[in-house]
Amino acid sequence: MQRDMRAVCDKHGITVCAFYPLGAPYLEIRTEEHPPLVEHPLVAKIASQRGKTTAQILLRHLIQHGLIVIPKSVRVERVKKNFQVFDFELSAEEMAQLDTLNRDGAGRMFTCDFYKGFERHPEYPF
């Protein structure tokens, strides 16, 4: 979740938009230890307790962290459900549990490394 970068943005009043707010399940490399976030047992447990979908839990978690979320779906039902995240609030305990899914750099899927010379930018790795 790039906490350091978000802290700098907070300090300067810059609002951050989540890239892959659902963890881009079509790109995630599935392992036993790290299943796609929309299928993760912890997210599923909170979703079941709340009567929500895993996607709604993931989106709400980001929103409560002050992030903008623009989830994409080609399915109308999912688009509608993905909007229904303003009628509940995750508790501090649920937020802390979901925060444990943060993998910092290890979970980063979009590295921009296809831009040649990117790593020579003076502010790399941002």
Ligand SMILES: NC(=O)c1ccc[n+]([C@@H]2O[C@H](COP(=O)([O-])OP(=O)(O)OC[C@H]3O[C@@H](n4cnc5c(N)ncnc54)[C@H](OP(=O)(O)O)[C@@H]3O)[C@@H](O)[C@H]2O)c1
């Ligand atoms: N400018 C750029 O270079 C760039 C690059 C990447 C992304 N983006 C933007 O960022 C936004 C999101 O990116 P993204 O689509 O890659 O990542 P994402 O929103 O994290 O994931 C979208 C994927 O999640 C699935 N999904 C959606 N709702 C779901 C639900 N309720 N339950 C389970 N799965 C669900 C979608 O499948 P279905 O469609 O089959 O529902 C789709 O495969 C998009 O608006 C995209 O345009 C921009």
